Amino acid sequence: MGLPGRWTVAVLAAAALVAGCAPHGDPAADGVRGTVEAHHRAALGGAPLASWTYRVLAVRRDGRRAAVDAELTYALDGYDAAPATTRRRLDLARRDGRWHVTGDRPAEGQPAQLWDQGPVRAVRGARSLVLGVGHPRALLGEVAAAADRAAPAVAAAWPGGPWRGTVVVLVPGSLGAMAALLGEEPAAYRGVAAVTTGRTGGGSADRVVVNPEAYRDLGDFGRTFVLAHETAHVATRAATTAATPLWLSEGLADRIAYRGTGRTAAEGAPELARSVRAGNTPAALPADADFSFGGDPAAVARAYGGAWLACELIADRWGGERLADFYRAAGRSGARRAFRDVLATTPEEFTRAWRDRLRQEFSSAPSR
Structure with a gap:
């Protein structure tokens, strides 16, 4: 999606990026962190962030422009037992004596993130956080209600372990958008109502990704069943x-x-x-x-x-x-x-x- 308001990056911060890190305790560098975090808090529709960190991997400068390869690590507060990690490409331009971030997109070969597909809307349930793009709040609330019904049933069937008893559900705008989040072709998920992402053995931020085109064709039982099935994968991830x-x-x-x-x-x-x-x-x-x-x-x-x-x-x-x-x-x-x-x-x-x-x-x- 577009970058509202453009991010303003101080010269000192740009130099720190080139060096590969921005030292904590430097007011300018810390201000950049705050600007980036504030932008993404807005981009994630008010979802609660426990952390949001860029680690610079490489910088290529060409006069007044620069391209930065970075690793983004973030965690949703109260939902992620471990952070999610992905690689990003940031574009910078130097104007008026300062660096401005003009673009932020997935690195080559990396799947899209939900906020790349448009403004994110967040709905919190009792046991769930639903993040959606291109859907009304009422629909996301219905998904949260189904997830809230599923989570206690899963907790009763799989007690113990590191699972927090909560689930994060992503609802992209279409089948194609779902496939982009998973780095696959749409045909692979046609007719599949939802899948769960995450690494086996735990240690990652699990997400249930809904195919809105298949999900909307389900009745109440089917929707609750699908979310219970996928939530069970989240609960058992550490043992899988x-x-x-x-x-x-x-x-x-x-x-x-x-x-x-x-x-x-x-x-x-x-x-x-x-x-x-x-x-x-x-x-x-x-x-x-x-x-x-x-x-x-x-x-x-x-x-x-x-x-x-x-x-x-x-x-x-x-x-x-x-x-x-x-x-x-x-x-x-x-x-x-x-x-x-x-x-x-x-x-x-x-x-x-x-x-x-x-x-x-x-x-x-x-x-x-």
């Missing part, structure tokens, strides 16, 4: 690593989102039910590739349904606390070892039990 199979992370998120809804297996997994009733019981637990965005929607739906029922099986047979223990162990050392150490079984034995469970839920076909 590259070793966690997607059937476990997606299945647990669905189990948490379905809790207390009264949905039956057939209602929650209709595509899988049709497949099993037709005699096509899956031979193995869903592979990571089965959850790919942009894939065959029916196949993706079967993968999610199978993952959900795998987690339900663990909870029914071993208990909900043991399911949480299994999840954490899988993140530390992989699912195969977690099956042995936590559930005293093997992946093969569990898969046979899961296939039997699917047939019992969806058909009268005999076990084989």
Whole structure:
């Protein structure tokens, strides 16, 4: 978006930028920090900032102009357990003996930030912060209300851990804008109501990013379900690593989102039910590739349904606390070892039990 009011940067501050840092305690340098922070407080629509820091990586000067590569680190007060970090490109021009920042945009290869897409409006819920571009406050309030319903349900299902019990939801103006925030092509998220960003293993600022075009087609149940599912990913992030199979992370998120809804297996997994009733019981637990965005929607739906029922099986047979223990162990050392150490079984034995469970839920076909 445009830069309202232009930022005025003192000569001393520009020299400090060239040097790679601006020393704390210098009134001019501190004034620049305050100017930049004040601008972005406005750009973020009043969202509460705990910190906002630029670290200069490189400076290229050409006479009265300069380009600065910088790392931006910021955290939302009361919501982020760890800061978000991205790289930015700032353009400066020297006029009237002073430097002025004339542009601030994502560095090459970096995704857009929400404030790059227009003025940000912030709505705070009891357990949520919703930041949107191009939407009326009433719509953002509805998203906050759905997130507020989801967060306590997730907290009850996943107690403990570093999660703060709150969630930040971004609502960009369109599917294309959503994809830009994620650094992907729009086709990858068509029909996907929301996704969660953040690094596995925690240590990052998680965001639930809503696809407004798919989200608005959902009813009240669907909206609350989607936000509960994505909030579950935020809650479990610290226990989720590259070793966690997607059937476990997606299945647990669905189990948490379905809790207390009264949905039956057939209602929650209709595509899988049709497949099993037709005699096509899956031979193995869903592979990571089965959850790919942009894939065959029916196949993706079967993968999610199978993952959900795998987690339900663990909870029914071993208990909900043991399911949480299994999840954490899988993140530390992989699912195969977690099956042995936590559930005293093997992946093969569990898969046979899961296939039997699917047939019992969806058909009268005999076990084989």
